[in-house]
Amino acid sequence: MLKLKFLLPLLLFVMLAVFLAVGLRLNPKDIPSPLIDKPAPAFSLPILATPEKTLSQQDLKGRVWLLNVWASWCVSCRQEHPLLLELAKLKRATIVGLNYKDQAQAAGQWLQQLGNPYDTSIMDADGRVGIDYGVYGVPETFVVDKRGVIRYKHTGPVEPGDIERIFLPLLQTLNQEPA
Amino acid sequence: MNKVITLVLCLLALPGWAVVEYHPFEDPNKEQAYQTLISELRCLVCQNQTIADSNADLAKDLRQQVYDMLQQGKSQQDVVDFMTRRYGDFVMYRPALTMKTGLLWLGPIAFLLIGIVTVVLLTRHKKAAAQTALNSQQQTRLNELLQQGEED
Numbered sequence: 001m002l003k004l005k006f007l008l009p010l011l012l013f014v015m016l017a018v019f020l021a022v023g024l025r026l027n028p029k030d031i032p033s034p035l036i037d038k039p040a041p042a043f044s045l046p047i048l049a050t051p052e053k054t055l056s057q058q059d060l061k062g063r064v065w066l067l068n069v070w071a072s073w074c075v076s077c078r079q080e081h082p083l084l085l086e087l088a089k090l091k092r093a094t095i096v097g098l099n100y101k102d103q104a105q106a107a108g109q110w111l112q113q114l115g116n117p118y119d120t121s122i123m124d125a126d127g128r129v130g131i132d133y134g135v136y137g138v139p140e141t142f143v144v145d146k147r148g149v150i151r152y153k154h155t156g157p158v159e160p161g162d163i164e165r166i167f168l169p170l171l172q173t174l175n176q177e178p179a
Numbered sequence: 180m181n182k183v184i185t186l187v188l189c190l191l192a193l194p195g196w197a198v199v200e201y202h203p204f205e206d207p208n209k210e211q212a213y214q215t216l217i218s219e220l221r222c223l224v225c226q227n228q229t230i231a232d233s234n235a236d237l238a239k240d241l242r243q244q245v246y247d248m249l250q251q252g253k254s255q256q257d258v259v260d261f262m263t264r265r266y267g268d269f270v271m272y273r274p275a276l277t278m279k280t281g282l283l284w285l286g287p288i289a290f291l292l293i294g295i296v297t298v299v300l301l302t303r304h305k306k307a308a309a310q311t312a313l314n315s316q317q318q319t320r321l322n323e324l325l326q327q328g329e330e331d
């Protein structure tokens with residue numbers, strides 16, 4: 001009994017240290033999205049390449065698609081860009097770019113210089129659709145299944161290894177699901 | 180000296196310039212709701228600021244969103260629902276009490292209770308210990324008795 005009394009502070013300290021150590025490793029920017037397993041919010045936005053035409057989430061029904069939020073002013077987007085190009089080559093999903101609070105000309109130039117991983121890019125000039133998707137830090141990537149339900153959200157740039165570790169397995173499962 | 184005072188006053192006035200945009204209200208109740216909401220919604224870009232405090236682009240957009248919704252006649256609760264549906268409970272500085280946020284709300288009370296119980300138990304233990312101990316008079320008397328016993 002006496003022994004336990006002396007060990008208790010040590011045990012409490014170890015517990016606290018473990019909690020703090022775990023806390024330090026968590027990414028405070030990684031906030032769980034309430035949109036997971038909810039239908040992708042509706043949008044109908046002009047296409048970057050052909051602004052007279054629009055794309056809506058309805059047009060993508062029956063397909064597994066990615067919504068990658070990007071902007072030419074976004075520095076980390078540059079960092080993840082080569083990885084998106086790599087993913088686009090594998091053709092496992094339709095990649096839609098949500099060009100967030102950007103200027104069409106700057107966005108077009110960016111794609112010309114760095115390559116275009118997107119099947120389509122749409123322009124969210126005032127960021128209104130961004131609010132509907134709960135975007136708070138560009139870049140963000142949503143994975144949407146064939147029924148139009150958001151299945152995964154990646155906050156921040158896609159890092160090397162994420163494609164093999166997260167995206168490819170997820171896309172494989174989603175592609176096997178019935179439409 | 181006067182120059183120093185002027186400089187200090189100018190520096191003190193700096194936050195006054197930080198007010199970014201002006202949202203005119205005709206209804207004072209709506210204005211009140213607007214002020215309450217923007218000082219309770221968290222800016223997710225700079226997580227320790229409300230959207231009233233933050234200069235981030237997103238905070239500006241969200242203030243506009245709150246303003247637009249209130250002007251459309253939406254209630255304060257409508258705005259809160261709108262925000263939590265998109266950004267989660269984290270967007271509220273004081274999230275609603277649900278299963279998910281229960282630990283956040285009740286955790287401190289639980290720790291307080293643990294603390295009170297510990298203190299009560301410890302003081303009781305000490306009191307009991309103090310009561311069984313002999314005072315110096317009793318101790319001398321005890322020694323006397325013991326000595327007598329040995330002598331007999």
